[in-house]
Amino acid sequence: MxxxxxxxxxxWAEFRVNKARVVLSLVGVGVAVLAMTAVVGxxxxxxxxxxxxxxxxxxxxxxxxxxxxxxxxxxxxxxxxKVAPVVAALAERYGIRYVAESSWLNAQxxxxxxxxxxxxxxxxxxxxxxxRIALAxxxxxxxxxxxxxxxxxxxxxxxxxxxxxxxxxxxxxVTLLTDRTIxxxxxxxxxxxPYESYPRFFILxxxxxxxQPTPAAMNGGTSWEFWVPTAISDELxxxxxxxxSAALGxxxxxxxxxxxxxxxxSSDPLGPLRLVLLGVAGLVLLLGxxxxxxxxxxxxxxxxxxxxxxxxxxxxxxRVFLAVMLESVVATVVAGAIGVVLAxxxxxxxxxxxxxAPGVTDPPPFPAEAALVGFLAATGVxxxxxxxxxxxxxxxxxxxxIRY
Amino acid sequence: xxxxxxxxxxxxxxxxDGSRLEILRGIDLVVDxxxxxxxxxxxxxxxxxxxxxxxxxxSPSSGRILFDEEPVESMPGSRRDRSRGRDVGxxxxxxxxxxxxxxxxxxxxxxxYAGGQQFWRRRRLAIEMLDRVGLGHRLDSTPDKLSGxxxxxxxxxxxxxxxxxxxxxxxPTGALDVETGMSVMRLLDEVAxxxxxxxxxxxxxxxxxxxxxxxxRLEDGVLQTLLPAAGGIAR
Numbered sequence: 001m002x003x004x005x006x007x008x009x010x011x012w013a014e015f016r017v018n019k020a021r022v023v024l025s026l027v028g029v030g031v032a033v034l035a036m037t038a039v040v041g042x043x044x045x046x047x048x049x050x051x052x053x054x055x056x057x058x059x060x061x062x063x064x065x066x067x068x069x070x071x072x073x074x075x076x077x078x079x080x081x082k083v084a085p086v087v088a089a090l091a092e093r094y095g096i097r098y099v100a101e102s103s104w105l106n107a108q109x110x111x112x113x114x115x116x117x118x119x120x121x122x123x124x125x126x127x128x129x130x131x132r133i134a135l136a137x138x139x140x141x142x143x144x145x146x147x148x149x150x151x152x153x154x155x156x157x158x159x160x161x162x163x164x165x166x167x168x169x170x171x172x173x174v175t176l177l178t179d180r181t182i183x184x185x186x187x188x189x190x191x192x193x194p195y196e197s198y199p200r201f202f203i204l205x206x207x208x209x210x211x212q213p214t215p216a217a218m219n220g221g222t223s224w225e226f227w228v229p230t231a232i233s234d235e236l237x238x239x240x241x242x243x244x245s246a247a248l249g250x251x252x253x254x255x256x257x258x259x260x261x262x263x264x265x266s267s268d269p270l271g272p273l274r275l276v277l278l279g280v281a282g283l284v285l286l287l288g289x290x291x292x293x294x295x296x297x298x299x300x301x302x303x304x305x306x307x308x309x310x311x312x313x314x315x316x317x318x319r320v321f322l323a324v325m326l327e328s329v330v331a332t333v334v335a336g337a338i339g340v341v342l343a344x345x346x347x348x349x350x351x352x353x354x355x356x357a358p359g360v361t362d363p364p365p366f367p368a369e370a371a372l373v374g375f376l377a378a379t380g381v382x383x384x385x386x387x388x389x390x391x392x393x394x395x396x397x398x399x400x401x402i403r404y
Numbered sequence: 405x406x407x408x409x410x411x412x413x414x415x416x417x418x419x420x421d422g423s424r425l426e427i428l429r430g431i432d433l434v435v436d437x438x439x440x441x442x443x444x445x446x447x448x449x450x451x452x453x454x455x456x457x458x459x460x461x462x463s464p465s466s467g468r469i470l471f472d473e474e475p476v477e478s479m480p481g482s483r484r485d486r487s488r489g490r491d492v493g494x495x496x497x498x499x500x501x502x503x504x505x506x507x508x509x510x511x512x513x514x515x516x517y518a519g520g521q522q523f524w525r526r527r528r529l530a531i532e533m534l535d536r537v538g539l540g541h542r543l544d545s546t547p548d549k550l551s552g553x554x555x556x557x558x559x560x561x562x563x564x565x566x567x568x569x570x571x572x573x574x575x576p577t578g579a580l581d582v583e584t585g586m587s588v589m590r591l592l593d594e595v596a597x598x599x600x601x602x603x604x605x606x607x608x609x610x611x612x613x614x615x616x617x618x619x620x621r622l623e624d625g626v627l628q629t630l631l632p633a634a635g636g637i638a639r
Binding site (some may be wrong): 002005006009010013017018149305309310311312313314315316317318319398399402 | 452456459461462485494496502504513515517523562566
């Protein structure tokens, strides 16, 4: 205990006495750890951003997509009203909370600048959670929105701007045109790309059917999505297919597929990106380590007399080894800690976050894994960089060292 | 009580041309606790080699060295290192203070290798020892801010702070002027006497050697006994 503490005190004294040299030698390690931690951190946040984008478009793993069954001979779609009860029964039987029906709607939008065609989609409440829909203003649908006399609507930023960006507290409305005129109350605004130049909106299926009961208003593009645990997704795929087929009878084609990004291949599609980022980070750290080893070797040769003096006053070879190793480790741990802190400040900076992960709904905290990797890398580099000088220090002959 | 005993000690080294150089031959020496012994000799006579053997830094080519009647060659390296740190204090000609460290930090250095109370009370012990050698007012001075005499006094404090039983002084006044050298030697002798440590001074200066109660001359690797000089400090 005393030995280790003593070695630590010696290491700290060496660090303190040779501040300038030590700091200069550690700049490389600090920058390398900063780079490595930042790269790992940015990589994870960018990965999260990419995952969220993928999940927004095709659902979270595992999302089972049930297309509207159709007659393969005539191409005619099945009556959604026959499929919906089967879907509801399946969800209840398997305890699946996240099930959503979605339909493309045939409606135009009245704006102050005239009537415009738009992408309208009828959805169920869970759809927002399943597709990570984030809103710039207002809120997503709740079950209570189904009971409104005037249907609630979530519009895109483009349409909101067309309306003059009214505050939602003023209860703005949108006029939809089908074979009739429908007023809808805006409850949320979805941020869109600056390049988006057409209206988009979501409306609850139940609310839509209440105000627009004629099927002609739909273009037939109805589908259902189940968000289920990945482990049972294959089993459920087969079940859903067989039960929907049984409910419709012969002559209908029922397609059930996994649509999320994890189903695209057996391996993680982001794996190669991660490997490249880690490779770059590792290379940066290696360069920093080589610089440190170089300086440590020169330094230990300059300290031969000092090592000899310490040996004369009772320092054992193992103690000298430990002290020289600890000098390196203490210094790199300090440099690593600074590098990690700087990396966190850099990566969590709003400007950087906006750049690397715009629109992320679940911004991950700075990955603990990245901080840990940076810290361990700094300690490891310190130990490796200290090993060679420590071995040289142990081989110093006291007599020669004192005369050095 | 015998602290150190050398029996027919010889030290030789192999030269690059294959020949062998005999540095020390047939050395017999007994040093008792609290004794002051001096060894004089010209440059190249083997003084430093003898000092390294006495300080457990080097091993003899033949013969035996016994510390506390225990053969040194039978001690494992780490135990010998620890014994050196505990029982032997060195004062070097060139002071060999650690650069950049204060006087206190230099004196603390040997205590970092000690255990128990000496380790935990290291700073207080160092300050007490510096006070004792008259440097209580220079505790925070680094070697480059100290005169030669002051540096040697720091070195003496460092050699004595672990209360060694043997102090080895290698040309302790070699880098000092005559007056400062005599003052430093008196201090070394006084502190060694008060702590009961044996003092072996290796020097080429007969005046310094004369301060010892027992004197030797080293010539061509052979240790010869001299008579005590008049005016030597009685112990």
